[in-house]
Amino acid sequence: MLLIDSLLYYFALEMPVNERVHLLNMLIFINMLFFNPIYITSGLAHIARSYDMTVFEISMLGGWRKIAIAKIFSMLVYMAPYMLFQVMVSSLFSRLCSLDYKLTLYTVLSIYFYTGLALMLSLIKSKTTTLLSSTLILFIAPLSVIILITNYLMFGARLDNLTSLISYILNPLSTYWYSIEDPGLISINWTNGLFVYIAVTLGLYTSFIFFFERAEIKI
Amino acid sequence: MKLYARSLTKYFGRVAALVDVGFDINAERIAIIGQNGSGKSTLLSIIYGLLHPSRGVLKVNGYEPYNERERASMEMSIAFERPRFDINVRVRDVYKIIREYGDCDCLEMFWEQIGVKSFGEILLPDLSSGQKQLVQLMQALCRDSRIKVLDEPFSHLDVRNMGLIGDYILSRNFSVILTTHVPEEAEWIGEYFVMLKEGKIAWHGRIEELQEQGVYEVYLRQYLPESLEVILKLGYVAIVKSSYEELLELVERDKIRGFKKLGVRRYF
Numbered sequence: 001m002l003l004i005d006s007l008l009y010y011f012a013l014e015m016p017v018n019e020r021v022h023l024l025n026m027l028i029f030i031n032m033l034f035f036n037p038i039y040i041t042s043g044l045a046h047i048a049r050s051y052d053m054t055v056f057e058i059s060m061l062g063g064w065r066k067i068a069i070a071k072i073f074s075m076l077v078y079m080a081p082y083m084l085f086q087v088m089v090s091s092l093f094s095r096l097c098s099l100d101y102k103l104t105l106y107t108v109l110s111i112y113f114y115t116g117l118a119l120m121l122s123l124i125k126s127k128t129t130t131l132l133s134s135t136l137i138l139f140i141a142p143l144s145v146i147i148l149i150t151n152y153l154m155f156g157a158r159l160d161n162l163t164s165l166i167s168y169i170l171n172p173l174s175t176y177w178y179s180i181e182d183p184g185l186i187s188i189n190w191t192n193g194l195f196v197y198i199a200v201t202l203g204l205y206t207s208f209i210f211f212f213e214r215a216e217i218k219i
Numbered sequence: 220m221k222l223y224a225r226s227l228t229k230y231f232g233r234v235a236a237l238v239d240v241g242f243d244i245n246a247e248r249i250a251i252i253g254q255n256g257s258g259k260s261t262l263l264s265i266i267y268g269l270l271h272p273s274r275g276v277l278k279v280n281g282y283e284p285y286n287e288r289e290r291a292s293m294e295m296s297i298a299f300e301r302p303r304f305d306i307n308v309r310v311r312d313v314y315k316i317i318r319e320y321g322d323c324d325c326l327e328m329f330w331e332q333i334g335v336k337s338f339g340e341i342l343l344p345d346l347s348s349g350q351k352q353l354v355q356l357m358q359a360l361c362r363d364s365r366i367k368v369l370d371e372p373f374s375h376l377d378v379r380n381m382g383l384i385g386d387y388i389l390s391r392n393f394s395v396i397l398t399t400h401v402p403e404e405a406e407w408i409g410e411y412f413v414m415l416k417e418g419k420i421a422w423h424g425r426i427e428e429l430q431e432q433g434v435y436e437v438y439l440r441q442y443l444p445e446s447l448e449v450i451l452k453l454g455y456v457a458i459v460k461s462s463y464e465e466l467l468e469l470v471e472r473d474k475i476r477g478f479k480k481l482g483v484r485r486y487f
Contacts, residue, residue, distance in 0.1 A: 046306075049305060049306065050303050050305045052299070052302045052303045052304070052305075053302075053303070053304055053305050053306055055269065055297065055299065056302060056304070056355070056358065058292050059292070059295075059296045059297045059298075059358060059359060059362070060296075060313070060316065060317065060358045060362060061316075062292055062293045062296070062362065062363075062364070063289055063292050063293065064288050064289060064292055065289060127305060213288060213289075216269070216270055216271065217264065217269040217270070218231075218260070218261065218264050218269065218270055219260055219263065219264050219267075219269065219297070219299040219300075219370060
């Protein structure tokens, strides 16, 4: 990851300003489709448990909510170095391409969102299924948005409100990026997209605690 | 401890694991007995609050544990049979966590006397079945909880460790709900008995209600003596009609290993 980002940054330095955005686009693509799924799934490997282990932890520590919150905290601590790295890289590239803070903001928020999604997947009974489905969904969800938006771009169409919302939720970074490239493409402005995104992300974490506390387990 | 159930039923798909189970018990040590597949673990899962019943109600000390899970998990600790540990944590780490707020005497018994210390460096997934059982019991018994819910606690344990843990359970003030398919284990620890058969209550009560004049459980020495009137033979134990003197004579002649008053085996 460090090597690829460093190479892209090096090449960007050599390019004219108006062409650097292509490398930034490539960086976003690589991050959303490869680095995020891999890193988040590796974090999930520490959180996902068999139900036997979950019951053992609940009995040992004396609480369902404690365990749920501990899982969220563990996951966020695991993601913190990755998030810091992505903040640094996106800040450097934003400055290089004369863009403002919004790109970095969406980079961080997208990691939070996918972490929340991965936590929801950790509720699946089988650890193997959790890890496999996490890798797939974290890869397919952002990719589907990229395919959707590029199709709309190709036909010169405009995304309606609902589709724009879904795009912001599933791949905010790419959606924001395409809204800069073609201001008429996305019908929701970035502020509204941001508020919805934050609400959905918080909803994911709250839902995780809610469903974890109500999981049915037979020993 | 009060344990109450009314019309308690649990389905898994079309399979009925428990059917119309009902009791109203006030005892400190409750033994739930039954053969494999009788619904013991399902009942225990509902008691600890891990499962909702499909129908009916169960209350532990006045509240429904599956509706008040936080309270249930604070007041109860559980040890279940054949755990599958899938995280790479060492036994000594589990010991250290419990030592923060658990019963130190209990922990020292497990760590030194029982010998959990000898496999303290081993990762949980790499433990043998007996070692896993000991770690589970250490967690359940030494944690500060009022009620211990134990699923087949003595399975995979050698006789010495079984004795130490059983004596510990009997010497302490906490309440115990345990399941077993071994009648002697139930009769050793339990005050009140619930006998399950195919998901239904076959019998529940105290041991004194079971005893019948002239009926005994006999521990066989290879072959069943022909002089005995057998009611039922279950492996190495037979339920027979006889007199105390006749059975004593058979023991002295080494024809049988021993005998005792009729107990919960009656309902097998």
